Amino acid sequence: MTLSSRTLSALALGAVAVTALSGCVAKQAADPAASFTVSSTDSECAVSSGTAKSGTLTFDVTNAGDQVTEFYLLAEDGLRIVGEVENIAPAASRTLTVVAQPGDYFTVCKPGMIGDGVGKAAFTVTGDKVSIDGPDAQQKQQAVDLYAAFVKDQVGALVPDVAELVAAYTAGDDEKARELFPLARASYERIEPVAEALGDLDPRIDYREVDALAEGLEWTGFHRIEKDLWVPARDALNSDGETPAWQDWAPSTPEERGEYGDLLIADVQELFDYVHSDEFTTALADQGIAGISNGAVALLDEVATGKITGEEDWWSHTDLYDFAANVEGSKMAFSLVQDLAASKGADGESLVDEIAAGYADLESALAQHGSLESGFVPFTELTDDHKRELIDLINALAEPLSRLTATTLS
Incomplete structure (x- = not known):
């Protein structure tokens, strides 16, 4: 070099080929049912469902393991991060909110916050593409966060x-x-x-x-x-x-x-x-x-x-x-x-x-x-x-x- x-x-670096900006508000109204629970242990990452409709999604993540953990929603290449929540202590809970477009994704937890993670699973979003509201400042900050x-x-x-x-x-x-x-x-x-x-x-x-x-x-x-x-x-x-x-x-x-x-x-x-x-x-x-x-x-x-x-x-x-x-x-x-x-x-x-x-x-x-x-x-x-x-x-x-x-x- x-x-x-x-x-x-x-x-x-960083982010996502699909539009998925955590914290922004989709023009399509959020579906109250689009809420998922995630149980993270040292060996598993159990998500309550593997499918959703496009729009605002929330993941309530509970760390049931012995190590500090993270939860990721990844794009279809398994590399780009759509959204993540980190530093979840044992017995603690955190919530991840994203706006997800139709497409194929993956969910994964990362106990210890290093390595490839555990429990990687397919997650599918169906429905119509949603547009994003919000000022440029919010979008730019979200880009930095995902980066x-x-x-x-x-x-x-x-x-x-x-x-x-x-x-x-x-x-x-x-x-x-x-x-x-x-x-x-x-x-x-x-x-x-x-x-x-x-x-x-x-x-x-x-x-x-x-x-x-x-x-x-x-x-x-x-x-x-x-x-x-x-x-x-x-x-x-x-x-x-x-x-x-x-x-x-x-x-x-x-x-x-x-x-x-x-x-x-x-x-x-x-x-x-x-x-x-x-x-x-x-x-x-x-x-x-x-x-x-x-x-x-x-x-x-x-x-x-x-x-x-x-x-x-x-x-x-x-x-x-x-x-x-x-x-x-x-x-x-x-x-x-x-x-x-x-x-x-x-x-x-x-x-x-x-x-x-x-x-x-x-x-x-x-x-x-x-x-x-x-x-x-x-x-x-x-x-x-x-x-x-x-x-x-x-x-x-x-x-x-x-x-x-x-x-x-x-």
Whole structure:
């Protein structure tokens, strides 16, 4: 990863391709029967019904387990957050209210507030599409809230993923660690700019060797582990394209692997603590809706300047995993503000349609080379024509995206 001018405002993440803004009022009157109970335990997430009519829905969540828990309503991709309620103490109850459009969703509880959660189940909303009333200020604040929820969710998944990767790495199970490496990075790639708000945290977690050396920093993190797992050939060059890979370098000893693994776990925990702090909440409030909208462009720029060149994962050639995660983050930022942009009139609606089509085209081209679920081909297998196609699609999408912030603020 190369150092860029991204700030926290450039973070592109979070939310929902459907319109579901907690706390807003739907023009369609709320159905008094659209109320659900949720019982969260350490192993289950029991929702009273798996179907609803579109409009305002309430979920009364009771924590019947032994750990602090969270409840999520997720969009059909199982990733984007429609609504969530967190920090529910044992024996306590909280209520989540959302405006849900017709579509397929998932419900899930997350005892301990880390990992993938338990009791994930399908939830279907039928009926007609409902429009949203309320001033822009309310919608913008809801977008920020959902953005914060997504960031916390991704870091919550990152913590156990990194722990599993480090366990395999320090045990010398390189085959398993190589399988886990690109998957453990996905959550980080969706939220990477958050770490840049904490000074040297992102360099500690995700700097390439050439960047660390250029800035006189100790090289640690994901890519230090990567080089151990994919030991370079004796005639290979380093990621600067000039320095022999073996110059002043040797594979880590078991003790050194333990040290690097512990450092990565500690740095990820620092990130987890930050996104659950008042400091993070204040930073988000200061950036507001413009930061989320600008972030859609920023993460796409990250793809264009790092991932499509093959320089990010120089040893493993797993760059397409990072590529896909960055695109997901960018698309989710757009999803967060697309309804606000569309509400600005015909020009806003046209812009939203153009951006949505651009994402569809880019995702279709990327899917020719694999997926996060099934795996991607090594970056070295892409031909120049493949790379040119992806670059052209990124550039075509970046142009309308660059107009998104002005539209949402008009």
